[in-house]
Amino acid sequence: MKPAGYLDQRNPCIKLLAVVLAALSLTFIFDPVTPAVLFVITLAAGRFLGGLSLRSQIKPLWIFVIAGVAILLANIFFNKENATSPAILSLGAVKVTGPALWAAGTLWLRLMSFALFSLVFVKTTEPQHLILSLIHQLHLNYRVAYGTLVGYRMLPTLQSDYQTIRAAHRVRGVREAQGLLHIWSRFRRYAVPLLTGAVRRAGRVALAMDARAFGALPGRTYRERIVVRRSDWVFLAAVVAALAVVVAGLWMIGITRFTIE
Numbered sequence: 001m002k003p004a005g006y007l008d009q010r011n012p013c014i015k016l017l018a019v020v021l022a023a024l025s026l027t028f029i030f031d032p033v034t035p036a037v038l039f040v041i042t043l044a045a046g047r048f049l050g051g052l053s054l055r056s057q058i059k060p061l062w063i064f065v066i067a068g069v070a071i072l073l074a075n076i077f078f079n080k081e082n083a084t085s086p087a088i089l090s091l092g093a094v095k096v097t098g099p100a101l102w103a104a105g106t107l108w109l110r111l112m113s114f115a116l117f118s119l120v121f122v123k124t125t126e127p128q129h130l131i132l133s134l135i136h137q138l139h140l141n142y143r144v145a146y147g148t149l150v151g152y153r154m155l156p157t158l159q160s161d162y163q164t165i166r167a168a169h170r171v172r173g174v175r176e177a178q179g180l181l182h183i184w185s186r187f188r189r190y191a192v193p194l195l196t197g198a199v200r201r202a203g204r205v206a207l208a209m210d211a212r213a214f215g216a217l218p219g220r221t222y223r224e225r226i227v228v229r230r231s232d233w234v235f236l237a238a239v240v241a242a243l244a245v246v247v248a249g250l251w252m253i254g255i256t257r258f259t260i261e
Contacts (some may be wrong), residue, residue: 005051007124011232012133015125018239019117025243026113031257032105034250035113041242042113046120057119064115068108075104127152133226143215150205154198161197165190 007015022042026035046052076082081099089096131149134140169176169189176186209215250256 005049005124007045007050007120008126009231010124010235011137011226011228012125012130013137014228014232014236015121016130018236019121021240022117022243023114025247026110028258029110029247029256030106030259031250031255032102032109033255034247035106035109037246037250038243039109039113039116041246042116042120046116046123050120050124052120052123056123057116060119061112061115064108064112067111068104071107071111072101072104075100075107079103129226132222132224135222136226137228142220146214150209154201154205157201158194158198161194162190165193 022038026038029035043054043057046057047054076094076096079097079100081103082095082097085097085099087095088098088101127149131145135142135145166176247256251258
């Protein structure tokens, strides 16, 4: 377990608010440079304030690299500016234009930034602390909150169950077909036992919660309370200030755009 860093010690709801503000700021920006700068800043914050290695932050984002290729191809073929803009590169009948690359870069880097914001938040936030913060700061009903926590806690067991089922199949000599054409057969083979195990486990958890009279009373006591400290407000103010400096600075030098051109 990694030592608690600065981001780990911040209030989960305050961190969530910071993530929402950062994502909203990018929603109204239409250039690739601004999200790229915020992406790099988030990487640095995760590394130096959250104790996360660059590899642990970048590796989970590989699926969004594939999405970037799809976004690029969609803009190359269907961007409305292609008909009137000069070609930067021509591949036969396919014309690659500046507006297409600009739009693709904007969407892709925005998507990568959203994913990194969420990743850093998840990796620096204990699920139990998040649930308690939602209850104490946002007054979420504890029945809903703890039900969500139970579901979240059960996700890792699905992965271990999957590995156990695969090992059992190999012991019995069942060969696993590889390749894209056999995805459905693999899914069907593992889905039924996984679903059965999940239903049984959920039933046992529900019985245990009923035996402890969970949800019988409108309120409950807590062993630990999550509070908002002055340092959390300082962190939120620093995030807002950083967003304002980046966006305003790039806008003043003519990079940040708030409209599609």
